[in-house]
Amino acid sequence: WYQRRVRGSSGLQQGEVELPEGPIEAPLEPDPTIVENLMNMGFGFESCRKAAYHTKNAGLEQAMEWILTHMDDPDLNSPLVIEQPKSSSGPAAADAEAIQMLCAMGFTEKQAEKALQKCDNNLERAADWIFSHADELNEEEEEVIPTLPDGPGRYRLRAFISHMGSSTACGHYVCHIKDSQGRWVLYNDEKVAVSVTPPKDRAYMYLYERY
Numbered sequence: 688w689y690q691r692r693v694r695g696s697s698g699l700q701q702g703e704v705e706l707p708e709g710p711i712e713a714p715l716e717p718d719p720t721i722v723e724n725l726m727n728m729g730f731g732f733e734s735c736r737k738a739a740y741h742t743k744n745a746g747l748e749q750a751m752e753w754i755l756t757h758m759d760d761p762d763l764n765s766p767l768v769i770e771q772p773k774s775s776s777g778p779a780a781a782d783a784e785a786i787q788m789l790c791a792m793g794f795t796e797k798q799a800e801k802a803l804q805k806c807d808n809n810l811e812r813a814a815d816w817i818f819s820h821a822d823e824l825n826e827e828e829e830e831v832i833p834t835l836p837d838g839p840g841r842y843r844l845r846a847f848i849s850h851m852g853s854s855t856a857c858g859h860y861v862c863h864i865k866d867s868q869g870r871w872v873l874y875n876d877e878k879v880a881v882s883v884t885p886p887k888d889r890a891y892m893y894l895y896e897r898y
Contacts, residue, residue, distance in 0.1 A: 714769050718744040731764045742819045749819040782808045798824050847890035
């Protein structure tokens with residue numbers, strides 16, 4: 688009967704529950720040590736639980752920064768709602784609009800996408816996640832920097848900046864730039880003139896170009 692029942696099944700029957708496609712992780716619980724340390728500093732119980740939860744128990748310092756950042760939240764001391772984890776069949780795609788908002792805060796697109804996937808597309812939690820994992824994300828960014836082929840090591844002086852005055856506290860800076868005809872041109876505020884003997888040995892900054 689069991690074999691016939693399985694082979695002839697056309698879907699979920701009454702009283703049956705569909706199993707998830709992948710294993711489900713246990714819900715994240717706030718670290719009681721972090722919560723206790725925060726409460727000893729005078730913060731409320733629920734706000735301490737939220738701080739530990741939203742920083743994924745990263746540490747006391749990260750949790751305290753979270754509380755200080757959210758001190759004005761009207762629901763800071765409301766009961767913490769722990770989200771039930773989803774099946775680990777694969778991370779959800781990051782929301783495109785949320786990625787743009789995180790990028791507007793100065794984060795890279797890769798950082799924003801990873802944070803949103805870690806936080807189920809919750810924009811506020813994603814921003815907190817990036818701050819609490821800054822070192823980790825910076826290391827990843829450094830690893831993917833492509834190495835560009837280097838060119839020949841030949842340079843020529845194209846411009847230099849020099850200071851006119853008795854000290855850095857007075858006077859001003861001028862710039863000499865070599866034009867396409869090989870002449871050195873002096874730029875002194877709105878005055879521009881060809882320089883016959885440019886003071887190359889007394890420059891403050893030199894600008895070279897590779898050729």
